[in-house]
Amino acid sequence: MGESHAHAGVRGMRRGIADNKVFPVLLPASERLARRVADERRYGLPMLRLDGRGLLACIALFCLWAGVAEAQAQAAGLESVISIILKWMPLISRGFALNVAISFIAMGIGTLLGLFLGLAQISLLPPIRTGSWALTQFFRNAPWLVLLFYCIFVLPFRVSILGQTYDIPNWLRATVGLTLPVMANVSEIVRGAVQSIPRGQWEAAESLGYARGQTLREIILPQCLKRMLPPWMNLYAILIMSTPLASIVGVEEAMSFTRGALNAERRGDLLIPMYGALLLAFFIFCYPIAQATQTLERRYQVTT
């Protein structure tokens, strides 16, 4: 509705006839922006956009801080800050590996479930469509931390399958807690991508005798893949940045180890460099993903 208005406005301007229903000043740029906003609204998550200078500035800031702390430690005759950070680095990187593992598992399972949920959202059967829509909206709009608590407390911590008893470790339940919002967001990405394919393609496929499932599998989804990739990667970057939440519910990942190390060292001047190092680790991990997302987004930009 709004789109068509905007198009009409642009055409009106080109012919030099002012369409009095249209506010002409903003049109060319606003159209492009409106598309981006529609995308963002569909994905429900803000896009991560950054450039290399930001990375350099952050590293410089961190070095400056660590340097000041180092100089103060030297002056006071304490153990060097840098050597302390290096000492704890192996432990914290092991925690970071768990963060990465959690994010991979949550992303993998969440994507799989989200794919089905997203396809259910475009189902022709009203109950399935409404049900999956409600499920998606519910998990998208609930805070991640509350979902995490939910899974930690409500999931059983021991299951027995065929007489064998298995303990479910804390981190696995936290992973389930992170899988749910990922699933809902992927579902929304899938639905958005499928609906962004022009109706004409469905009709053309139908006239060629394709069944609905065939059309979806062989015509629509292959095209959607390109459109889904950037927001999907963006979702991953947001997921990896949410994994420290697991430390609140007692999972021993990078954040917990950093806090443990600080408690063990009992030195106030370490707080900023240590947390700073952790921030930097996440930053460096996310940076290539955000860059690649931007590049892909530009490359796959669909001009309609």
Next chain:
Amino acid sequence: MDLIADFFRNLNATTGWNFSIFHDPFDARRFWLAFWVTAQLAALSVVFSIVIGICGAFAQGLRFAPVRWLVNGYIAFFRNTPPLVQMYFFFFALGAITPMTRDDIGVETPLVSNFTWALIALSFFAGAFNVEIFRSGIEAIPRSTVEAAESLGYSRLKAYIYVILPLAFRVCMPSLNNNLVNLIKTTTLAYAIAVPEMLYVANQIWSDTLNVVEMMNVLLVLYIGLVSLLVWMMHRWEKATRMPGYGA
């Protein structure tokens, strides 16, 4: 009120669903107080993050390059690091170097309370996204509009306030909406630095009353309610400030 309390007391007796916040005065008091804290935290951080967004977007348009670098660095940093780590960073790292004061009975209290630190961390976190959102709105304003304002004698600041911002604001409203919804969901992170907000107090209540599942569901419903309220208000606002002929 008694009717509600009786209903939930009855529910507890008959089905075992213990919604203690509706029939136990102590639980009710602390829970609704916490709800109020969450509402305050959400409302204030929404306001401050918008202010940061507006100021940051203006600073990004300045000719003085170091200010631009500073703003870009701020955005890059806050967008690409986990909000929880930011929260810890503010509270533990910066909180450790802020001065302490003595209150009336002589107990040492930090000058900046944990509620304030949570507010600062959340505002800066969402503010970084808001700067980008406002900037993209400003980019949508044609150069000629800005030039027209300049030729009418507007200074850079006045043109920003009276011409650019009102237009940009309308353009970026939907994006802003998305981000603010995210912000409200992120207020739960204040749990980590012991701000007595909803999740924190709910945790205390289910530790005392052992009604984990009930409290979880109440939490989910209330948060979705808060988010829906914000979305509804923003849609009203969006409609009220809508420009005819322009629709996203």
